[in-house]
Amino acid sequence: MENSSCGGGPFGRVVRCLKAVPERSWGEVLEAASEAKKLGEDDPRRIVHSFKVGLALTLVSLFYYCRPLYDGFGVDAMWAVLTVIVVFEFSVGATLGKGINMMLATLLAVALAVGVHHISTLWGGEVGEPILIAFFVFVVAASVTFMRFFPALKARYDYGMLIFILTFCLVSVSGYRETQVLDMAHKRLSTIAIGSCTPIMVCICICPVWIGVDLHNLVAGNMEKLGDFMEGFGFEYFDIKENGLSLSDNQYFLQQYKSVLSSKSLEETMANLARWEPGHGGFKFGHPWQKYLNVGSQTRQCAYKIEALNTYLNTDIQVPTEIRSKIQEPCIDICTESGKALKELAAALKKMIRSSSADSHIACSKAAVESLKLSLKRGIWKDANLLETIPSAAVASLLIEVVACVEKIAEAVHELASVAHFKTEQPQLLQEPVLSEEFNVAITIDRNSQI
Amino acid sequence: MENSSCGGGPFGRVVRCLKAVPERSWGEVLEAASEAKKLGEDDPRRIVHSFKVGLALTLVSLFYYCRPLYDGFGVDAMWAVLTVIVVFEFSVGATLGKGINMMLATLLAVALAVGVHHISTLWGGEVGEPILIAFFVFVVAASVTFMRFFPALKARYDYGMLIFILTFCLVSVSGYRETQVLDMAHKRLSTIAIGSCTPIMVCICICPVWIGVDLHNLVAGNMEKLGDFMEGFGFEYFDIKENGLSLSDNQYFLQQYKSVLSSKSLEETMANLARWEPGHGGFKFGHPWQKYLNVGSQTRQCAYKIEALNTYLNTDIQVPTEIRSKIQEPCIDICTESGKALKELAAALKKMIRSSSADSHIACSKAAVESLKLSLKRGIWKDANLLETIPSAAVASLLIEVVACVEKIAEAVHELASVAHFKTEQPQLLQEPVLSEEFNVAITIDRNSQI
Numbered sequence: 001m002e003n004s005s006c007g008g009g010p011f012g013r014v015v016r017c018l019k020a021v022p023e024r025s026w027g028e029v030l031e032a033a034s035e036a037k038k039l040g041e042d043d044p045r046r047i048v049h050s051f052k053v054g055l056a057l058t059l060v061s062l063f064y065y066c067r068p069l070y071d072g073f074g075v076d077a078m079w080a081v082l083t084v085i086v087v088f089e090f091s092v093g094a095t096l097g098k099g100i101n102m103m104l105a106t107l108l109a110v111a112l113a114v115g116v117h118h119i120s121t122l123w124g125g126e127v128g129e130p131i132l133i134a135f136f137v138f139v140v141a142a143s144v145t146f147m148r149f150f151p152a153l154k155a156r157y158d159y160g161m162l163i164f165i166l167t168f169c170l171v172s173v174s175g176y177r178e179t180q181v182l183d184m185a186h187k188r189l190s191t192i193a194i195g196s197c198t199p200i201m202v203c204i205c206i207c208p209v210w211i212g213v214d215l216h217n218l219v220a221g222n223m224e225k226l227g228d229f230m231e232g233f234g235f236e237y238f239d240i241k242e243n244g245l246s247l248s249d250n251q252y253f254l255q256q257y258k259s260v261l262s263s264k265s266l267e268e269t270m271a272n273l274a275r276w277e278p279g280h281g282g283f284k285f286g287h288p289w290q291k292y293l294n295v296g297s298q299t300r301q302c303a304y305k306i307e308a309l310n311t312y313l314n315t316d317i318q319v320p321t322e323i324r325s326k327i328q329e330p331c332i333d334i335c336t337e338s339g340k341a342l343k344e345l346a347a348a349l350k351k352m353i354r355s356s357s358a359d360s361h362i363a364c365s366k367a368a369v370e371s372l373k374l375s376l377k378r379g380i381w382k383d384a385n386l387l388e389t390i391p392s393a394a395v396a397s398l399l400i401e402v403v404a405c406v407e408k409i410a411e412a413v414h415e416l417a418s419v420a421h422f423k424t425e426q427p428q429l430l431q432e433p434v435l436s437e438e439f440n441v442a443i444t445i446d447r448n449s450q451i
Numbered sequence: 452m453e454n455s456s457c458g459g460g461p462f463g464r465v466v467r468c469l470k471a472v473p474e475r476s477w478g479e480v481l482e483a484a485s486e487a488k489k490l491g492e493d494d495p496r497r498i499v500h501s502f503k504v505g506l507a508l509t510l511v512s513l514f515y516y517c518r519p520l521y522d523g524f525g526v527d528a529m530w531a532v533l534t535v536i537v538v539f540e541f542s543v544g545a546t547l548g549k550g551i552n553m554m555l556a557t558l559l560a561v562a563l564a565v566g567v568h569h570i571s572t573l574w575g576g577e578v579g580e581p582i583l584i585a586f587f588v589f590v591v592a593a594s595v596t597f598m599r600f601f602p603a604l605k606a607r608y609d610y611g612m613l614i615f616i617l618t619f620c621l622v623s624v625s626g627y628r629e630t631q632v633l634d635m636a637h638k639r640l641s642t643i644a645i646g647s648c649t650p651i652m653v654c655i656c657i658c659p660v661w662i663g664v665d666l667h668n669l670v671a672g673n674m675e676k677l678g679d680f681m682e683g684f685g686f687e688y689f690d691i692k693e694n695g696l697s698l699s700d701n702q703y704f705l706q707q708y709k710s711v712l713s714s715k716s717l718e719e720t721m722a723n724l725a726r727w728e729p730g731h732g733g734f735k736f737g738h739p740w741q742k743y744l745n746v747g748s749q750t751r752q753c754a755y756k757i758e759a760l761n762t763y764l765n766t767d768i769q770v771p772t773e774i775r776s777k778i779q780e781p782c783i784d785i786c787t788e789s790g791k792a793l794k795e796l797a798a799a800l801k802k803m804i805r806s807s808s809a810d811s812h813i814a815c816s817k818a819a820v821e822s823l824k825l826s827l828k829r830g831i832w833k834d835a836n837l838l839e840t841i842p843s844a845a846v847a848s849l850l851i852e853v854v855a856c857v858e859k860i861a862e863a864v865h866e867l868a869s870v871a872h873f874k875t876e877q878p879q880l881l882q883e884p885v886l887s888e889e890f891n892v893a894i895t896i897d898r899n900s901q902i
Contacts, residue, residue, distance in 0.1 A: 053596040057620055137508055145505070150486065394848035
């Protein structure tokens with residue numbers, strides 16, 4: 001309808017249409033701009049990544065501008081451009097994985113294609129050659145496509161298998177028209193190597209994004225989120241206020257754990273990609289990334305319990321305060337101690353140290369569980385309506401289970417710390433207890449500044 | 452170490468190494484073969500897919516064998532081969548999405564690249580042209596790479612944006628060396644169109660795999676899994692046996708629900724791809740796929756409760772039978788009725804009908820909840836040790852919540868059924884209650900055979 005108002009001469013129409021656009025979509029443009037700003041602020045590495053891609057592409061397109069390089073490769077140089085674009089990923093792990101897959105697959109596929117070309121020309125003759133080549137293309141494409149369904153191969157070599165089919169088909173099929181198959185194969189290999197190495201170098205040398213570090217922080221951050229919830233839950237459930245203000249007035253902390261529930265596939269992808277990365281920072285090549293999945297899985301088990309606990313925060317059924325208050329003390333202790341334990345575990349993992357500071361909190365929370373059990377045994381709700389006690393009983397039961405979950409998380413973290421050879425926290429303090437007071441203080445300050 | 456035994460003349464070495472291989476890896480080969488067989492048996496569409504890819508590639512490589520076609524396109528025909536390989540996906544939705552993305556992105560990128568080439572030659576001169584082109588390549592690559600971070604764009608057009616950068620760079624950069632830019636652009640567009648349409652046609656015409664149908668079945672199947680668990684849980688928890696055999700002796704059914712917990716990302720990907728599919732079977736184009744995500748999310752909420760329930764099956768703390776038995780009757784009713792309700796909902800969704808058969812089961816389960824609450828109010832555990840009653844109280848509380856979840860699932864399914872215009876189940880029976888007895892029986896039999 002609006003378009004019909006853009007009538008008139010061709011020039012007038014363009015002007016009027018241009019005038020009409022801002023009115024209609026000015027808001028959308030502003031919205032997109034603010035979303036872009038938010039994306040950049042949330043993770044400035046995204047902006048850096050965009051510039052890196054632009055740089056790698058400009059570098060590789062030098063091939064076209066330098067006559068000596070162009071004369072060497074000719075139109076084949078476009079393979080280098082193509083490779084840069086498909087190989088360049090956000091993280092070093094993903095880029096390395098794709099680059100290595102690309103190079104290995106091209107090498108294997110070119111070798112096989114040259115062999116097939118040789119056999120076809122030798123045995124096929126004028127008529128038989130295209131038929132033989134078509135047959136081989138069909139067989140290789142179908143069988144490698146089927147191999148892509150193997151989960152173990154798919155996890156690491158899916159991209160390589162795709163490139164294998166691609167290169168095999170291109171080289172063996174174009175071999176039918178071009179006589180210099182070996183020359184073509186050689187050019188293809190060199191351009192792919194250049195195209196793969198450029199993004200890998202740019203990705204590693206300029207502000208590298210290590211997906212291993214991201215996984216490390218994700219797993220630690222998830223534990224921290226659960227810790228935040230547990231610390232807040234006790235005060236929120238028993239409605240404890242200080243000076244009229246809720247002690248956990250930040251509803252934000254009580255919702256953060258939700259992302260943990262569905263983090264499984266993300267963690268698995270990240271662990272798969274992290275295996276490609278070379279040593280960096282405190283992470284050596286061959287860092288036990290699979291152990292992070294174990295910690296993540298235990299954390300998720302705990303998150304499921306917390307999801308069940310969360311129902312009792314938002315339920316309409318109000319339990320009388322006198323029923324709740326009878327289990328308040330041990331429950332608050334369980335919440336704060338297990339919350340602290342989770343946060344200590346997260347902090348130790350983040351700092352990559354073996355720490356036993358969480359163990360004391362776990363011991364405290366277990367003691368609180370025993371005291372909760374004792375007061376339940378004493379029959380504190382004898383006179384109350386059983387129906388009204390049910391939600392509180394369920395909360396008590398879930399809290400007892402959360403403590404068991406936290407213990408399992410701690411085990412998983414300790415196992416990871418031992419397999420990954422994390423440093424023990426300040427062993428010198430344990431071995432040399434005769435240090436002067438000042439030195440001790442200095443170490444403590446130093447440790448605090450690390451946090 | 453084993454390699455050193457393969458010494459001797461070159462021929463003897465090869466023979467000995469070949470002999471050594473089977474001993475070492477015969478087991479692995481057999482294992483891979485049995486895994487391949489299992490993959491094929493689990494989903495025979497995988498085998499068909501592999502053959503389809505082989506067929507599409509063989510079809511497209513005809514370009515090289517037919518001289519008239521080859522003379523038209525020359526080496527550009529390899530773009531068609533490349534496109535077939537990267538566009539061909541397992542499902543119609545994914546193939547269509549990639550194909551349409553590929554064609555649209557190529558069209559836009561070629562247009563922009565021709566424009567940029569025109570500007571550079573016009574304004575740049577001998578020296579300025581490569582600098583201008585390099586500048587445009589950098590700007591376009593960096594900005595489109597940043598756009599790939601927008602979640603809304605990433606979900607549907609991620610592949611298109613990659614291809615946009617690729618084509619723009621290739622056309623504008625090679626335009627520097629080749630004079631016939633328009634001719635190149637035209638050839639690129641036609642080969643990409645051929646390369647995109649071939650897999651789309653093969654994918655749709657030969658045993659199409661509709662990802663919409665897969666999503667439909669996944670969501671219904673997930674509800675069924677929860678139904679299986681609920682039906683089995685009651686008998687398992689209260690340890691009910693008939694003739695010495697457990698009524699739910701199939702532990703398999705009690706573990707199936709676990710896959711529901713982490714199905715979120717899979718469902719979202721499938722819904723995104725299903726939107727590309729044309730109408731097929733009972734699904735029209737524009738089928739409300741987003742509503743399936745709503746059903747899936749409610750199902751997952753229920754699965755979290757079930758995960759909490761499952762703990763009480765495998766717990767070491769044994770609750771005395773006399774405590775459990777006091778809530779046995781209403782709990783078993785809740786389990787079986789909500790299980791039946793979930794299965795009825797799943798069956799109705801699978802058959803794409805609006806059915807109210809689940810409502811009666813939900814009503815029954817709600818009645819059982821009321822009776823459970825009544826018996827709890829009567830104080831059935833007055834004399835028992837409170838600590839021993841806690842697990843049973845928690846189970847009762849969770850069962851009450853599961854019923855609320857099932858109600859929400861039913862609402863979501865009914866909403867989906869109304870938005871998707873599912874047929875009402877046998878409206879003629881409701882409108883014409885004067886049908887003869889025989890006719891009624893015939894319809895019932897017919898309906899049963901549909902199940």
